[in-house]
Amino acid sequence: MNIARIETFFVRPRWLFVRVETDDGLVGWGEPIVEGRAEAVASVVEALADRLIGTDASRIEDHWQVMTKGGFYRGGPVLSSAVAGIDQALWDLKGKALGVPVYELLGGAVRDKARVYTWIGGDSAQALAEDALRAKANGFDAVKCNGSAQLGPIETAGQVHRIVDQFTELRSAVGDDFDFAIDFHGRFSTAMARRVLPLLEPLFPLFVEETVLPEFSRDLAQVTAGTSIPIATGERLYSRWDYRDVLSTGIAVAQPDLSHAGGISEVRRIAAMAEAYDVALAPHCPLGPIALAASLQVDFASPNFLIQEQSLGIHYNEGNDLLDYLVDPAVFAFTDGYVQRPTGPGLGIDIDEAAVRKAAKDPHRWRNEIWRLKDGSFAEW
Incomplete structure (x- = not known):
């Protein structure tokens, strides 16, 4: 099962797929x-394809080390x-060659279904609450x-109150048996995080994500020590070495991205490291169907x-959405906030190659986008 061909495809809305084919016609x-x-x-x-063409596709770890x-x-x-991406494709190939889902190769499933969340938006507190209620109605x-x-x-008192007020209205709308997480995309300084997070504590967010930029990850202990809210981070950390200094800061949730952090091979290792620090795993994935399928394989193991x-x-996702490139979209059927364990071989999905x-x-x-503050200076997007 040697690698014969590697192709990439730019597909809308903003994704990149890679197709790896072996000399016996198997595709990952x-x-x-x-x-x-x-x-x-x-x-x-x-x-990287220059090193891979003609080699044994089943030697995933060796390829990971060389790449x-x-x-x-x-x-x-x-x-x-x-x-x-190449790592995902190699695991997909190996699972297909052996006729088993990837999670079986990672030690087997530890759960039957995985909890998922959906994104909501809104330009006002009322719109945010309405979108959350719509998501709730959709299961x-x-x-x-x-x-x-x-x-x-360091923002004004008015801006701080606006942040807190919108989530106060959101919690009031959805009730206490519904979770919401808040993503600040690294837009807080450490000082702003320490100021705002205690004010959000009575609202019990599931977690607050990327309060500060990844450049300040080593200083997250200052943030976690100042709040009882679970702190999540990691979408812009790319290896277990990046996580080494972060896991000990008191974060509650690690968020490696299966399309950024070295694929299934490395995220599986990051997950195991996180477990040793009593840190939960919630893979980052605002991407396409292959990234989600890879994430779920790690989740189930x-x-x-x-x-x-x-x-x-x-x-x-303007123009195209998550399910558009799948032969059978039912594999990602979300029911009562969960997705069932996929049973197909490899990543458990069939990509519509045509x-x-x-x-x-x-x-x-x-x-x-490029954002700017009122004075014309760069602002974190």
Whole structure:
């Protein structure tokens, strides 16, 4: 089962897929992507292919070691994401070759279904509450939303109150038997996090995500010590070494991204490291169906799994959505806030290759917005 061909496909709304084919005709799929930097990741996939073509596809760990370390210069989101997508595809191939889901190769399932949450938006507290109630009516019992727009290093009392008031209204609307998580996208300074988080404590958010930028991850102990709210982070950490200094800061939830943090191989290791620190796993995944399928394989094999992000209906998905490139969308049927354990071989999904090839003829060139503060200076998006 030697690797014969590696192809990448830019598919809307903002995804990059990789297809790995063996000399006996077996096909595995992965999703290597840095949102807004897809072209760079595709180039690295092409470079890595030079080492992979003609080699045994079943030697996943050896390939992972060579891809991450064999080029002398290591690390960073672009390389790690290219590795992640290829790694997903190799696990998909191995599972298909053996006729079992990937989680069986990771030690077997530890649960029958996985809890998922959905994204909501809203330009006002009322709109946010209405979107949450709509999600609740659609069967979800947990949502996530952004905590704010642009923020300065230390904001006014009015801005602080607006943040707290919108989530007070949200909690009032959904009741206490419904969870919401808040994503601040690194827009807080440490000082702002210490000021705002205690005010949110009476609302019992499931977790608050990325309160500060990843550059300040080592200083998260200052944030966690100042609040009882579970702190989540990790979508912009790309390896177990990145997590080494973070897991001991008192965070509650680790959020590695299966398309950024070295794929199934590395996220499985990060999950095990997190378990040793009493930290739960909630993989980051506002991406496409392959990334979600890979995430679920790790979720079903990880004892410390908490909840899974998924992108159906997310604001990024304009024109195309999570289920568009699947032969059978039912594999991602969300019922009462859960998704059932997939039973198909490999990643447990069938990619509609014809739809992917057709979409790739009209490739995206997605870029995130650039935000600025009132004084014209750069603001974290």
